[in-house]
Amino acid sequence: MHFTVISRILGILLMLFSLTLIPPVLVSLWFHDHNQVSFLIAFIITFAAGMVAWFPVHNVKQDLRTRDGFLVTALFWTVLGLFGSLPFMFSNGLNLSFTNAVFESLSGLTTTGATVITGLDTLPKSILYYRQQLQWLGGIGIIVIAVAILPMLGIGGMQLYRAETPGPVKDSKLTPRITETAKALFLIYLSLTVVCALSYWFAGMSLFDAICHAYATVAIGGFSTHDASMGFFQSETIHAICVFFMVVSGINFALHFYSWQDRRISNYFRDPEFQFYISAILVGCVLTIFLLYHYDVFNFTDSVGHGIFQLVSILTTTGFTTTDFSAWPSILPFMLLYFAFMGGCAGSTGGGIKVIRILLIFKQGIREIHRLIHPSAVIPIKVGSTSVSDRVVDAVWGFFSVYVFAYFMMFLVLVGTGLDVITAFFAVGACINNLGPGLGEVATHYGDMNETAKWVLCFAMLLGRLEVFTLLVLFSPMFWRR
Amino acid sequence: MHFTVISRILGILLMLFSLTLIPPVLVSLWFHDHNQVSFLIAFIITFAAGMVAWFPVHNVKQDLRTRDGFLVTALFWTVLGLFGSLPFMFSNGLNLSFTNAVFESLSGLTTTGATVITGLDTLPKSILYYRQQLQWLGGIGIIVIAVAILPMLGIGGMQLYRAETPGPVKDSKLTPRITETAKALFLIYLSLTVVCALSYWFAGMSLFDAICHAYATVAIGGFSTHDASMGFFQSETIHAICVFFMVVSGINFALHFYSWQDRRISNYFRDPEFQFYISAILVGCVLTIFLLYHYDVFNFTDSVGHGIFQLVSILTTTGFTTTDFSAWPSILPFMLLYFAFMGGCAGSTGGGIKVIRILLIFKQGIREIHRLIHPSAVIPIKVGSTSVSDRVVDAVWGFFSVYVFAYFMMFLVLVGTGLDVITAFFAVGACINNLGPGLGEVATHYGDMNETAKWVLCFAMLLGRLEVFTLLVLFSPMFWRR
Numbered sequence: 001m002h003f004t005v006i007s008r009i010l011g012i013l014l015m016l017f018s019l020t021l022i023p024p025v026l027v028s029l030w031f032h033d034h035n036q037v038s039f040l041i042a043f044i045i046t047f048a049a050g051m052v053a054w055f056p057v058h059n060v061k062q063d064l065r066t067r068d069g070f071l072v073t074a075l076f077w078t079v080l081g082l083f084g085s086l087p088f089m090f091s092n093g094l095n096l097s098f099t100n101a102v103f104e105s106l107s108g109l110t111t112t113g114a115t116v117i118t119g120l121d122t123l124p125k126s127i128l129y130y131r132q133q134l135q136w137l138g139g140i141g142i143i144v145i146a147v148a149i150l151p152m153l154g155i156g157g158m159q160l161y162r163a164e165t166p167g168p169v170k171d172s173k174l175t176p177r178i179t180e181t182a183k184a185l186f187l188i189y190l191s192l193t194v195v196c197a198l199s200y201w202f203a204g205m206s207l208f209d210a211i212c213h214a215y216a217t218v219a220i221g222g223f224s225t226h227d228a229s230m231g232f233f234q235s236e237t238i239h240a241i242c243v244f245f246m247v248v249s250g251i252n253f254a255l256h257f258y259s260w261q262d263r264r265i266s267n268y269f270r271d272p273e274f275q276f277y278i279s280a281i282l283v284g285c286v287l288t289i290f291l292l293y294h295y296d297v298f299n300f301t302d303s304v305g306h307g308i309f310q311l312v313s314i315l316t317t318t319g320f321t322t323t324d325f326s327a328w329p330s331i332l333p334f335m336l337l338y339f340a341f342m343g344g345c346a347g348s349t350g351g352g353i354k355v356i357r358i359l360l361i362f363k364q365g366i367r368e369i370h371r372l373i374h375p376s377a378v379i380p381i382k383v384g385s386t387s388v389s390d391r392v393v394d395a396v397w398g399f400f401s402v403y404v405f406a407y408f409m410m411f412l413v414l415v416g417t418g419l420d421v422i423t424a425f426f427a428v429g430a431c432i433n434n435l436g437p438g439l440g441e442v443a444t445h446y447g448d449m450n451e452t453a454k455w456v457l458c459f460a461m462l463l464g465r466l467e468v469f470t471l472l473v474l475f476s477p478m479f480w481r482r
Numbered sequence: 483m484h485f486t487v488i489s490r491i492l493g494i495l496l497m498l499f500s501l502t503l504i505p506p507v508l509v510s511l512w513f514h515d516h517n518q519v520s521f522l523i524a525f526i527i528t529f530a531a532g533m534v535a536w537f538p539v540h541n542v543k544q545d546l547r548t549r550d551g552f553l554v555t556a557l558f559w560t561v562l563g564l565f566g567s568l569p570f571m572f573s574n575g576l577n578l579s580f581t582n583a584v585f586e587s588l589s590g591l592t593t594t595g596a597t598v599i600t601g602l603d604t605l606p607k608s609i610l611y612y613r614q615q616l617q618w619l620g621g622i623g624i625i626v627i628a629v630a631i632l633p634m635l636g637i638g639g640m641q642l643y644r645a646e647t648p649g650p651v652k653d654s655k656l657t658p659r660i661t662e663t664a665k666a667l668f669l670i671y672l673s674l675t676v677v678c679a680l681s682y683w684f685a686g687m688s689l690f691d692a693i694c695h696a697y698a699t700v701a702i703g704g705f706s707t708h709d710a711s712m713g714f715f716q717s718e719t720i721h722a723i724c725v726f727f728m729v730v731s732g733i734n735f736a737l738h739f740y741s742w743q744d745r746r747i748s749n750y751f752r753d754p755e756f757q758f759y760i761s762a763i764l765v766g767c768v769l770t771i772f773l774l775y776h777y778d779v780f781n782f783t784d785s786v787g788h789g790i791f792q793l794v795s796i797l798t799t800t801g802f803t804t805t806d807f808s809a810w811p812s813i814l815p816f817m818l819l820y821f822a823f824m825g826g827c828a829g830s831t832g833g834g835i836k837v838i839r840i841l842l843i844f845k846q847g848i849r850e851i852h853r854l855i856h857p858s859a860v861i862p863i864k865v866g867s868t869s870v871s872d873r874v875v876d877a878v879w880g881f882f883s884v885y886v887f888a889y890f891m892m893f894l895v896l897v898g899t900g901l902d903v904i905t906a907f908f909a910v911g912a913c914i915n916n917l918g919p920g921l922g923e924v925a926t927h928y929g930d931m932n933e934t935a936k937w938v939l940c941f942a943m944l945l946g947r948l949e950v951f952t953l954l955v956l957f958s959p960m961f962w963r964r
């Protein structure tokens with residue numbers, strides 16, 4: 001382990017992160033909500049901490065190696081999560097406990113969107129803005145940092161992409177022009193945000209709400225400035241815009257990159273992961289609408305409206321709501337949660353197991369059946385025209401098993417702390433998939449939960465966002481040897 | 483497909499099975515419960531059906547091939563399950579509906595032990611005997627199929643046991659080896675049953691109860707002649723005997739075969755699956771006792787007694803109870819259900835995913851972590867001293883994923899039929915793992931459930947008993963080609 005390089009990188013990250021505490025100061029001054037001091041204090045502490053980590057080692061010229069990438073990735077989320085919690089502890093009229101502040105901060109950065117706060121509508125604007133911005137930053141982190149920024153700091157690109165996503169790596173063409181690509185990915189992310197915000201604004205949101213919700217939409221975060229979430233805006237246009245941008249943000253950003261570069265929409269439709277993703281959304285919408293209508297929850301028009309919105313919001317793991325879906329007949333929230341387990345495409349801001357892995361598991365399941373019928377046949381697994389190596393196959397099975405195993409262990413611990421079964425089931429599901437809202441006690445917020453449960457759920461959010469194995473590797477004695 | 487041979491085999495099986503309807507006639511006559519006629523009618527129908535299937539093709543000399551094995555295995559459970567339901571429909575004072583009768587019969591044959599009947603203590607003795615005997619017959623069927631047929635078919639990685647199968651290994655023809663193997667296994671199975679029955683008898687059970695419960699113990703079935711199950715017998719000796727024979731019956735019968743043949747107890751302790759099985763039981767007992775005591779359910783002595791009994795009963799998927807464990811704090815039944823997902827060893831009468839597969843998944847999970855740390859290393863997976871082939875690794879991952887997937891799909895359908903979430907969760911878990919008792923509505927019996935749910939659960943029992951893939955293969959168009 002090269003602790004000096006790691007310290008240097010963390011220092012830079014913290015100082016960069018501290019700069020993001022300046023916009024909330026401006027928001028606070030603009031809206032006169034008297035919260036600028038808490039953000040300034042948080043800025044000073046974070047910047048100073050970054051300086052302390054960076055300055056003693058800023059001259060060290062050492063290359064970061066593959067193995068360090070795991071630690072850097074894990075520290076990125078935990079350390080920023082910790083420092084990001086400072087404004088929540090300092091702010092007037094909020095004064096969250098340490099546990100609650102860390103939960104809110106991690107939930108923002110990992111784009112989970114589970115909140116411990118109620119009464120959003122009356123909260124200082126600067127706090128509201130800060131929560132949304134956390135998600136937006138987390139979203140960039142998810143897409144760009146693993147692919148581009150850390151390699152710029154001296155890490156071989158693909159290895160770290162592997163640290164973020166132990167599953168299949170999408171396109172080897174990303175490696176050589178990693179800096180270029182990073183800029184391009186950021187540009188796409190920014191453009192999407194701007195277009196989304198403008199659309200919301202033109203559709204009737206206030207400029208403040210439009211920017212805030214664009215942040216949370218493109219980051220697949222799901223935080224809102226209103227307790228009623230997207231349901232606050234009684235506009236079908238706004239809901240339709242939201243659905244469109246959630247779907248777009250759930251697509252692999254590398255695919256966006258290549259399609260935008262080539263100016264070819266057809267690139268999307270040739271991508272097997274995209275095909276599977278869109279098919280799942282269509283099948284999910286039809287099922288949801290059918291069940292809503294069948295169980296007489298809404299009339300047909302409302303079944304279509306709420307059905308499409310809620311399916312897309314939960315499948316992509318955004319977590320916005322237009323209605324209290326936790327009151328729907330049990331089969332619906334469970335089915336929606338299943339779709340959240342699939343989640344978005346790899347390389348998107350979405351959570352869950354990721355579409356490409358589900359696609360591979362599906363193909364491997366079919367192969368197992370064919371192998372039983374033709375035991376001596378050699379049947380390769382193909383995604384598009386490329387065969388998937390055995391290593392990738394093993395890694396995907398492993399990912400799925402460990403994911404399921406971790407899920408059920410955390411569920412058991414939550415039940416052990418006294419949560420009722422439904423709450424525990426959905427809370428873990430909502431956190432490990434970086435989804436946000438659940439059922440039962442956590443249908444709207446996580447504030448009333450016991451401390452132990454909150455820390456377990458923080459772990460779940462990290463586990464999901466770190467693609468499980470990045471975190472598990474750190475618990476392996478072999479990792480720390482030599 | 484060789485339908486003539488399959489028809490011949492089914493005919494023979496049905497005629498053999500019809501003979502097992504004679505002992506209940508004798509029991510009925512002995513206890514004067516006036517039920518002999520219903521068994522006689524069932525005998526005549528079953529024998530006649532067997533004759534119809536066998537006679538036209540009894541001269542056909544054709545060998546069964548590997549692929550036919552899937553169909554024979556699936557038909558074995560479904561056809562015997564259907565004919566086994568006849569006595570339940572015909573019997574005085576029972577008169578089960580078709581759905582209930584099939585559920586009870588399948589539950590018996592698959593050694594699940596879920597029952598739709600209440601008031602067992604007042605039921606005619608011949609019916610009680612018949613239920614227990616169904617489990618015992620199912621048990622020997624499971625062992626013979628698991629040891630002799632599944633390794634040949636390669637289901638869920640069971641080709642791992644191909645070389646170890648007792649009996650002569652000649653060629654891919656299934657018939658001769660099954661006969662030899664079946665004889666040896668049956669002898670062990672019978673001896674265990676006799677010793678178990680005698681132990682129960684000496685410990686204070688009536689001879690009738692001793693035989694009946696020995697059937698259900700060795701078969702890991704869990705049916706009882708009393709509503710209170712093993713709790714009816716207020717004897718720690720009886721409970722201890724039961725625990726011992728449940729543990730023994732959960733061991734691979736091929737391992738019993740080799741150890742008995744060599745007269746070496748040490749064979750057991752050198753077997754990696756046995757080691758893992760015993761360790762899991764010990765860890766499970768400690769956890770259960772600790773939680774029972776921690777949550778103040780019992781005093782320490784009772785925590786030990788009920789803890790050990792319930793853990794072993796549920797881990798091995800027997801399903802006997804000494805106390806109402808469904809009233810324990812939620813974490814306990816859930817934890818016990820997790821252990822039931824592991825279940826017994828391959829080649830035992832136990833259900834679940836099987837110990838060897840969990841062991842392999844565990845080892846593969848560790849390997850994935852090591853591969854991330856040392857990407858270029860070649861790390862074989864070993865069970866004992868033998869390396870496990872990639873095919874087996876793939877098959878085990880596949881088995882696990884499909885098992886989990888099937889579980890959650892059936893759970894969703896049950897919730898859709900209106901069952902509450904806890905009932906549905908445990909009902910599917912209790913049936914796919916061939917365990918028996920659940921929580922909620924199905925804590926004691928399955929009688930009050932809706933018809934659709936019962937059929938789904940019948941499917942779950944079959945799916946579990948057929949190791950998922952045997953059934954799935956039959957739904958593949960490729961299987962029926964040529």
Ligand SMILES: [K+]
Nearest residue numbers: 112221318435
């Ligand atoms: K989210």
Ligand SMILES: [K+]
Nearest residue numbers: 594703800917
């Ligand atoms: K059972």
